[in-house]
Amino acid sequence: MTRYVIVGGSAAGLAAAETLRREGYDGTLTLIGDESRPPYDRPPLSKQVLAGEWDADRLRLRTPADLDALGLDLRLGVAAAGLDTAGRTVRLADGTSVAYDGLVVATGVRPRRLPGEGAHVLRSLDDALALRGRLAAGRHLVVVGAGFLGAEAAAVARGLGARVTLLEPAPVPLAHAVGEAVGRVLSRAHLEHGVDLRTGVTVVEAGAGGVRLADGTVVEADEVLVAAGSLPNTEWLDGSGLTVEDGVVCDAYCRAAPGVYAAGDVARWHNPLFGVAMRIEHRTNAAEQGMAAARNLLRPEASKPFAPVPYFWSDQYDMKIQAYGYLRGHDEVGVADGDLSSGRFLAVYRTGDHVSGALAVGMPPKAIRSWRQAITTRTPWHDAMGAVSVN
């Protein structure tokens, strides 16, 4: 009897499991996850959960009944500890092992930590509840890293009345991702909401009572949150023969080796739409790639390249930020609608001769959709921007 195994019980792993069933696979389906909770959603952790608006139940990705209906051999609370690709077995931390005919690696990422003890990170539900319990009006939170995660946490903490210091090594937060002009607009919101934003500041140590900067200065705090990027969970693949380079390296079909696929935050695959290898830490990508990997695993003869337009959103204060495409390494940013100073705009990105991305704040869905289409169809920049000036 065939057995497919999925390692990682979150967005990507669940999407892979559901897709295998939906596409008619009725053999054994083993889902291994080291968290003991059934699959739950992470984006609300730095939003509604941290704000105390939602309880843990609302994060369930599927109802118990829907999960039951998948007929999984569900192994929660146990980590995969090793992979033997020649013998096609996954070794578990409890000493048992599971043989597979096909495998999906969906082990995600974990927060990068800094030297020191007692600082918070924000990846799991327990992380979010722990930080939530320590935030209150008048308490001082230091956030290390002004990326999307750090920015969301800072915004929520301000909403709770906490004093917030946001430390960022780059001169302009998020500039590497969204460009300097847009990065400046997004960081202005922190200043307007009373966050003490300090840029060009490198933190070398983060502990329970504060952080130490590269120049020796100590910034004291009641709580410290380190939001300084993440590391793919690939150690369990050491010695498996899979290529790991900041993620599990896959081809355009999300395939890492014969019978082995990867999906979600942990996967680095070749996206033929943009012609580059990418690893994407976005919620929609986890689901879409889990589905794509499952389909290619089930029907290798009908394999389709995974060529999505990446998408993410972020909620900060009253801003809803939405971005499509691959903004990294862009050559030019233009404003297609609204204006940057108004807090309501649509910025578009050029890479080479093509439209490669779009980022919107406060724009109606239809305005964004046509730019998503332009990215999908690789519309030349001059055609797309020509249409803007005519309007």
Added chain:
Amino acid sequence: MRVELDEPKCVASGQCVMASPEVFDQRDEDGVAVLLEETPGAELLDGVREAVAICPAAAIRLVEG
């Protein structure tokens, strides 16, 4: 089959509209999803199932009835 939309969970991603434009649309003011068909015909169910699967907020369910 009936479609359920948990509106407060919706993050306005528009994935459902792309998967199943006959059944979903988005409000102009905030992008939150709206149901065009609560009980879509059988020919639309594949699209709805796709929407359920890719909705990044787990805000859509397809239930009996």
